[in-house]
Amino acid sequence: xxxxxxxxxxxxxxxHAAGLGRRFxxxxxxxxxxxxxxxxxxxxxxxxxxxxxxTTVRMLTALIEPSEGTATIDGFDVRSQPDDVRARVGIxxxxxxxxxxxxxxxxxxxxxxxxxLAADVRxxxxxxxxxxxxxxxxxxxxxGTFSKGMKQKLAIAxxxxxxxxxxxxxxxxxxxxxxxxxxxxESIEGLRRAGRTIVLxxxxxDEADRxxxxxxxxxxxxxRVDSPAxxxxxxxxxxxxxxxxxxxxxxxVTAARAVAGVLGVEALDGVLHVExxxxxxxxxxxxxxxxxxxxxxxxxxxxxLSLEAIYFEIMGVRPSAGGEAA
Amino acid sequence: MRSGIIWTLLRxxxxxxxxxxxxxxxxxxxxxxxxxxxxxxGAAVGERALPPELSAQILAQRPEWATFSPGELAGAFAxxxxxVFFLLMPAYIPLSIATFSIIGEKQARSLxxxxxxxxxxxxxxxxxxxxxxxxxxxxxxxxxxxxVALASIVYGPNLxxxxxxxxxxxxxxxxxxxxxxxxxxxGVIVSARVNDPRVAQQVGGVIIVPVIAVVIIQATGxxxxxxxxxxxxxxxxxxxxxxxxxxxxxxxDREAILTRWR
Numbered sequence: 333x334x335x336x337x338x339x340x341x342x343x344x345x346x347x348h349a350a351g352l353g354r355r356f357x358x359x360x361x362x363x364x365x366x367x368x369x370x371x372x373x374x375x376x377x378x379x380x381x382x383x384x385x386x387t388t389v390r391m392l393t394a395l396i397e398p399s400e401g402t403a404t405i406d407g408f409d410v411r412s413q414p415d416d417v418r419a420r421v422g423i424x425x426x427x428x429x430x431x432x433x434x435x436x437x438x439x440x441x442x443x444x445x446x447x448x449l450a451a452d453v454r455x456x457x458x459x460x461x462x463x464x465x466x467x468x469x470x471x472x473x474x475x476g477t478f479s480k481g482m483k484q485k486l487a488i489a490x491x492x493x494x495x496x497x498x499x500x501x502x503x504x505x506x507x508x509x510x511x512x513x514x515x516x517x518e519s520i521e522g523l524r525r526a527g528r529t530i531v532l533x534x535x536x537x538d539e540a541d542r543x544x545x546x547x548x549x550x551x552x553x554x555x556r557v558d559s560p561a562x563x564x565x566x567x568x569x570x571x572x573x574x575x576x577x578x579x580x581x582x583x584x585v586t587a588a589r590a591v592a593g594v595l596g597v598e599a600l601d602g603v604l605h606v607e608x609x610x611x612x613x614x615x616x617x618x619x620x621x622x623x624x625x626x627x628x629x630x631x632x633x634x635x636x637l638s639l640e641a642i643y644f645e646i647m648g649v650r651p652s653a654g655g656e657a658a
Numbered sequence: 659m660r661s662g663i664i665w666t667l668l669r670x671x672x673x674x675x676x677x678x679x680x681x682x683x684x685x686x687x688x689x690x691x692x693x694x695x696x697x698x699x700g701a702a703v704g705e706r707a708l709p710p711e712l713s714a715q716i717l718a719q720r721p722e723w724a725t726f727s728p729g730e731l732a733g734a735f736a737x738x739x740x741x742v743f744f745l746l747m748p749a750y751i752p753l754s755i756a757t758f759s760i761i762g763e764k765q766a767r768s769l770x771x772x773x774x775x776x777x778x779x780x781x782x783x784x785x786x787x788x789x790x791x792x793x794x795x796x797x798x799x800x801x802x803x804x805x806v807a808l809a810s811i812v813y814g815p816n817l818x819x820x821x822x823x824x825x826x827x828x829x830x831x832x833x834x835x836x837x838x839x840x841x842x843x844x845g846v847i848v849s850a851r852v853n854d855p856r857v858a859q860q861v862g863g864v865i866i867v868p869v870i871a872v873v874i875i876q877a878t879g880x881x882x883x884x885x886x887x888x889x890x891x892x893x894x895x896x897x898x899x900x901x902x903x904x905x906x907x908x909x910x911d912r913e914a915i916l917t918r919w920r
Contacts, residue, residue: 356917393774396913418776429768431670433677445666446775490771 339353346371346498346529349394351401353553354387363553365401369531374524375517375557376544377533378643379446383551386426389500392531393421406497419447422491423500428483432476436467436486439475447494461489465519481512484557485519492523499523502533517543541639549646556646563642571613571635572606577628580604587625591617611635659781667785668792671759675789684754685793687800689747696740696821697808701733708732719882725891726816733813734820742872744802744830746836750863751794756845757858759786764853773912778800794838802830824885830891840895843902850909868895 345368353363362384369375377385390396392403394414402409408416430439437458444454462468466486470478475486484504491499504520505513520543523530534540540547541560549555556563578583580599586605588597593614596607604622608614611634619632675681707728716735717724723734763769772782772783810823820825820826844862852858872883883891 390916395770395774395916415776415778418774421774422769423774425767425770425774427764427767431674431768432672432766434670438673442666442670443771443775446663446772446777447663448776487771500855 344370346373347375347403347405349392349401349403352388352391352398352403353355353400354384354391354396355399360399360552362550363400365391365403365534365550365554367548367554367557369529371446371497371529372527373546374528374530374544376540377531377550378537378540378546378547379550380535382645383535384553385535385550386502389502389531389533389552391422392498393423393500394418395423419494420497421500422494422498424484424487424491424497424502424504426502426506428487430475430478430483430486430490432474434475435472436462436475436478437471439486440490443490444493449494457493457495459589461492464522465489465579479512480508481515484508484512484516487595488519490521492528498529498531500531500533504532505536505539505609506534537639537643547639549643551647560639563639564636570607570609570611572608572611572618573631573635574606574618574622574627574629575631575633576602576604577630578602580627583625584622584627587621587627588618591621594618659778659784660668663777663781664785664788667782668789670808671755671785671789672793674762675755675793678758681754681758683701685751685797689751689797692740692743693746693801693805693808696805697812699736699740701812706732708735710868723816723820730814730816733817737817737820739811741826741829742893744798744805744826745834745837747801748794748798748834750859751797751841752790752838753841753845753859753862754855755790755793756786756842757849757855757862759789760846760849761853761855761858764849769915773915779910779912780907783846783907787839787846790842790845791835791838794841795835798830798834798838802826825883825888827887828885828892829883833888833895836892836895836899840899842904843899843906846906847902847909850906850914 347367347369349368350366352365354361365388367375377388379385387396391398391410392405394410397411402411404410405420408420410417431442434442435644440458440461443453444458449457458471459468462471465488467482467486467489470482475483480485486503488501491501501520505516508516511581517539520530520532524543530543531542532543544560546557546559547563548557574588579602584604585597585599588594588604592612593610594606594608594609598605606614608616615632615634619629622629707713708731712735713728713731716731720734723731726734727789748857806818806822809818813821841862844864845858848858848862849855852861875883
């Protein structure tokens with residue numbers, strides 16, 4: 333009988349990692365990953381190719397052993413209780429990895445048996461997930477005849493078959509055309525609504541923004557973990573844009589700069605860019621000051637930086653036409 | 659090791675195998691030829707006598723054939739050469755299956771989801787090894803049984819006695835399965851290192867060389883391998899296979915599969 337080792341008393345935590353790292357030879361693929369994932373939460377692992385996302389997923393699913401640190405799934409340790417961990421996680425690997433000569437239902441039947449599901453449970457779940465992903469009518473078709481999107485959905489069904497505590501999706505839409513990627517994303521959205529605990533490794537910013545409750549930025553280690561909204565609060569929403577009916581003049585810049593909380597003002601033709609720690613809070617006072625100084629205001633907007641801009645800021649890189657430059 | 663898991667793996671391997679036409683033809687066609695060819699040749703050669711010097715040489719090594727007619731002696735000599743093919747079958751069939759299976763999984767990247775399931779690496783290896791070994795050994799034995807049944811009809815009692823004497827039984831029932839196991843081990847080791855099933859079969863096929871050496875020894879009349887000789891050869895091959903299996907288990911390490919199989 334296996335023993336639950338960690339997260340005592342906190343049943344809301346499905347995944348716990350502390351100082352997790354993995355070295356291949358002399359090179360560390362990833363180090364110092366420390367995070368918790370709560371039940372029903374969707375955590376994004378966001379980072380460029382080679383950032384260590386897949387290595388992190390493999391450690392958390394007990395596929396490879398960590399070189400340092402610990403991690404638990406439902407309290408079971410990935411290092412000392414790998415079989416218990418594997419029984420509690422579902423994984424969609426980078427490639428679907430289906431048996432192309434077997435039918436969709438035969439693929440699921442095989443994995444249902446590997447996970448020790450009883451015959452009636454197997455049959456019920458195979459039908460449930462094939463219907464959920466719209467593959468029931470194609471259940472007897474050979475998987476090799478499926479489109480990429482269908483294969484990916486079948487692979488997700490395979491990952492869910494044994495009702496895992498945590499589902500790991502490693503680059504689920506990579507190498508898919510936009511239509512197939514949309515279908516797969518919709519499927520993940522459905523799982524999110526159903527309250528599944530999901531770890532989504534991706535380098536697709538829009539996908540992470542749309543699907544994740546929190547995003548962990550990974551690049552050889554954990555750079556930051558936060559919700560998309562809080563990330564924007566911390567990195568993005570620092571600027572107020574005021575569009576004027578006429579070109580700006582120095583008196584308006586002076587008036588805006590005098591408002592408490594304003595860090596700086598930049599004028600560009602008929603637009604004022606007002607830097608502030610809390611732009612939404614200073615907005616009314618800025619508007620009053622500008623109107624008092626004679627400005628005719630057309631539009632006031634709190635600038636929301638894209639997740640892409642936040643990503644580059646956190647990763648410490650700035651892309652150029654010739655490639656990435658630090 | 660859990661037998662249920664291994665049985666699940668076997669079923670899956672065989673379900674894929676029967677859908678691979680090339681592999682199926684590799685398994686089915688040669689046994690058909692090998693069953694018919696010795697029967698036809700034995701019957702045809704049995705009509706003629708061997709040159710006197712060769713007959714004398716054979717009888718010196720096989721005094722138990724002294725009562726044979728000249729035609730039967732020629733037939734017995736011809737049929738005896740086919741024993742080696744019943745040893746080759748358990749060698750090449752498992753090699754073909756193992757290489758197709760492992761390299762097929764490498765190419766499809768289908769092992770990672772399996773390894774993510776609560777399955778032990780040794781169970782996976784056992785499933786793959788048995789999936790390759792069982793058809794090879796069974797094909798060898800079944801082909802032999804069919805051959806013996808046909809021989810009992812076509813051949814006279816003396817030639818039937820040749821193909822059912824202890825040396826044939828030891829060869830087919832002891833050395834054949836041992837060679838089959840060695841073949842699987844070679845398939846596993848080679849497939850872990852290369853990405854083309856044909857290359858794997860060519861490299862793995864090197865293990866057939868010692869079996870061919872037995873043929874040459876017998877055909878040239880250099881020495882006659884009796885039942886004890888085949889049993890001893892089976893023991894040696896088994897030891898080599900078990901040593902190879904230890905190497906194979908290491909190469910089949912979970913992490914190596916995930917991080918190095920590309």
